[in-house]
Amino acid sequence: MGAWIMAGITFREAARKRVLWMALAAGAAFLSLFGTGLYFQLKDLKPHTNLLLERQGVGALLMVGLYAVDLMAVVMTVLTSVDTLSGELASGTIQAVATKPISRWELLLGKWMGFVGMVTVYVALMVGGITAVTYFMSLHPVGGVLPHHLLRGVALIWLECILLLSLTFRMGASFSTLTNGVVVLGLHGIAFIGGWIEQAAAVTHSPRALNVGIAASLIMPSEALWRRAVFEMQSPIVSTLGFSPFSAISVPSKFMILYACLYLALALALAVRRFSKRDL
Amino acid sequence: MRMLLGLAAPTEGRAHVLGRPAGDVATRRKIGFLPEHFSFYDWLTAAELLRFHGRLYGMSAADLRRRAPALLDLVGLTDHRDKRLRDFSKGMLQRIGLAQALLNDPELIFLDEPTSGLDPVGRRLVRDVIKAQRERGATVFLNSHLLSEVEITCDRVAFIKHGEVLETRELLGAGEGTLRISMRVRKLTEEAVNGLSPWASSVKLDGECLSFTVASGEVLPDILRFLVGRGVDVYEVTPQRTSLEEMFLQIVGTDGGL
Numbered sequence: 001m002g003a004w005i006m007a008g009i010t011f012r013e014a015a016r017k018r019v020l021w022m023a024l025a026a027g028a029a030f031l032s033l034f035g036t037g038l039y040f041q042l043k044d045l046k047p048h049t050n051l052l053l054e055r056q057g058v059g060a061l062l063m064v065g066l067y068a069v070d071l072m073a074v075v076m077t078v079l080t081s082v083d084t085l086s087g088e089l090a091s092g093t094i095q096a097v098a099t100k101p102i103s104r105w106e107l108l109l110g111k112w113m114g115f116v117g118m119v120t121v122y123v124a125l126m127v128g129g130i131t132a133v134t135y136f137m138s139l140h141p142v143g144g145v146l147p148h149h150l151l152r153g154v155a156l157i158w159l160e161c162i163l164l165l166s167l168t169f170r171m172g173a174s175f176s177t178l179t180n181g182v183v184v185l186g187l188h189g190i191a192f193i194g195g196w197i198e199q200a201a202a203v204t205h206s207p208r209a210l211n212v213g214i215a216a217s218l219i220m221p222s223e224a225l226w227r228r229a230v231f232e233m234q235s236p237i238v239s240t241l242g243f244s245p246f247s248a249i250s251v252p253s254k255f256m257i258l259y260a261c262l263y264l265a266l267a268l269a270l271a272v273r274r275f276s277k278r279d280l
Numbered sequence: 281m282r283m284l285l286g287l288a289a290p291t292e293g294r295a296h297v298l299g300r301p302a303g304d305v306a307t308r309r310k311i312g313f314l315p316e317h318f319s320f321y322d323w324l325t326a327a328e329l330l331r332f333h334g335r336l337y338g339m340s341a342a343d344l345r346r347r348a349p350a351l352l353d354l355v356g357l358t359d360h361r362d363k364r365l366r367d368f369s370k371g372m373l374q375r376i377g378l379a380q381a382l383l384n385d386p387e388l389i390f391l392d393e394p395t396s397g398l399d400p401v402g403r404r405l406v407r408d409v410i411k412a413q414r415e416r417g418a419t420v421f422l423n424s425h426l427l428s429e430v431e432i433t434c435d436r437v438a439f440i441k442h443g444e445v446l447e448t449r450e451l452l453g454a455g456e457g458t459l460r461i462s463m464r465v466r467k468l469t470e471e472a473v474n475g476l477s478p479w480a481s482s483v484k485l486d487g488e489c490l491s492f493t494v495a496s497g498e499v500l501p502d503i504l505r506f507l508v509g510r511g512v513d514v515y516e517v518t519p520q521r522t523s524l525e526e527m528f529l530q531i532v533g534t535d536g537g538l
Contacts, residue, residue: 001338002336005332005335005336009321009332013321013323016323091319092315092316092317092319093319093320093321095287095313095315096313096315096318096320096333096377096380097336098286098287099285099286099287099308099311099313099390100308100333100336100337101305101306101308101309101336101337101338102305102308102336103305277289279282279287279288279289280282280287280288
């Protein structure tokens with residue numbers, strides 16, 4: 001019960017953060033820009049254009065848009081949650097709550113659930129927004145374009161955000177706000193570079209470089225989730241673009257998704273453990 | 281105080297609060313706590329803050345509807361019930377913090393420097409609240425450096441230095457009874473000094489000045505009769521009560537426990 005009360009107040013607290021509204025405003029601006037670009041692309045469609053090819057082109061643009069959405073969701077997740085533990089520890093706000101009849105694990109999980117709620121709404125709005133814009137704008141000229149496996153893709157983007165959220169909670173239970181942000185975004189950076197190395201290795205057929213990329217994904221599997229999401233959502237022709245952040249050549253396996261889930265659960269369990277033992 | 285509340289873990293030893301190990305989650309239903317610098321989400325209104333903390337205590341909506349307005353009235357914030365905490369002064373934050381500490385009619389209330397940031401009216405309010413809680417049967421655990429406040433409010437006082445309780449005293453007993461007596465006398469014999477032992481302790485003689493400690497002012501006439509009966513000339517008798525500040529300096533020392 002205590003966890004749900006904490007989740008409710010944390011959701012409201014997170015929803016009041018300026019960074020969320022800025023991220024939503026940036027998302028709205030991005031969708032407008034994306035929609036305008038798509039509108040002119042479809043408007044300038046020459047008669048007798050190969051519609052199938054044009055659909056693939058729209059699909060490729062959609063993947064670029066989803067890549068931007070993923071990036072915004074990741075940054076927004078980390079920036080909104082980075083000070084929720086360390087900030088309240090520093091200000092003493094947490095003392096008034098931690099002395100109520102609520103366990104430390106309930107307090108932490110409640111906060112986590114509040115942020116999960118906020119991230120879910122954000123990812124749903126952004127992915128839903130870009131998908132709807134693309135579908136309805138392309139409906140008349142090319143018959144409506146949708147990502148291949150939209151729900152799988154959304155679920156993986158969401159999982160990537162929740163993974164980073166859980167890691168932010170783990171670090172926030174030990175470190176200051178700044179250190180937490182540097183560590184989590186640094187790890188995501190490692191995953192990002194690792195992903196590129198893996199993609200390049202797949203093109204050049206370099207198994208040793210591929211292993212370096214996989215090792216980076218094991219250190220931090222966030223980027224691997226995005227690449228799996230791309231694989232689920234992209235149309236086959238997009239892979240011919242070569243290696244890029246919004247296409248997947250070397251596809252992370254289902255074991256990597258399972259590994260990411262275990263990583264998430266472990267990060268959360270360690271966050272609870274550390275938070276339960278530390279002085280407030 | 282943080283250890284008793286379960287906010288910090290002891291490096292060694294154990295503590296029990298209301299018969300349960302310190303920090304026990306269920307026992308916290310019977311405990312209220314006002315931190316030294318109360319702060320909370322500043323976008324909440326005073327009424328919303330009480331509702332949130334009440335729900336954490338497991339209070340029903342009906343209980344909260346009854347309790348919250350009464351507490352806002354008690355701390356003088358009824359007119360500010362819908363104002364956001366970000367618009368509160370430090371004193372108002374302390375007052376709403378005090379209200380949330382009393383939401384659950386606690387058996388034990390921890391107040392950490394409750395009067396810091398309060399004007400004289402606010403300090404009076406805290407004193408009245410503590411008195412009312414004591415009369416209700418609750419125990420108030422007050423942590424303060426304002427010794428004058430402690431002197432007025434508390435029954436018992438513990439002096440702490442470097443995290444160690446040096447001494448615990450009954451404050452009311454000390455105020456009413458123990459006195460240091462200072463006398464200016466002549467013709468004082470050794471036999472007369474020794475004869476003071478049934479009533480007095482820590483007897484000192486410095487020239488014409490005789491000083492000693494008695495358990496109660498009630499014994500003074502007996503002492504005077506005894507001394508005069510032994511041929512001692514008494515010119516001056518000055519009873520001196522030991523203030524809490526003097527007690528603090530005697531027990532903790534002049535470095536103030538730093």
